[in-house]
Amino acid sequence: MKEIYELDVYRLAEELSDLVWYGFDGWATKVQKTIGYQIIRSSDSIAANLAGSAP
Numbered sequence: 912m913k914e915i916y917e918l919d920v921y922r923l924a925e926e927l928s929d930l931v932w933y934g935f936d937g938w939a940t941k942v943q944k945t946i947g948y949q950i951i952r953s954s955d956s957i958a959a960n961l962a963g964s965a966p
């Protein structure tokens with residue numbers, strides 16, 4: 912059986928999280944403070960939830 916970090920869906924989730932984090936600094940302060948932090952938490956939780964559900 913593959914490790915979680917070997918799965919394509921996990922790698923894509925990690926890539927999405929990285930893209931959100933890299934883009935965050937370029938967003939307006941208002942966007943960062945309103946929806947930005949929620950987007951970061953949401954994108955980070957995708958990979959975390961996948962890892963948590965792995966057998």
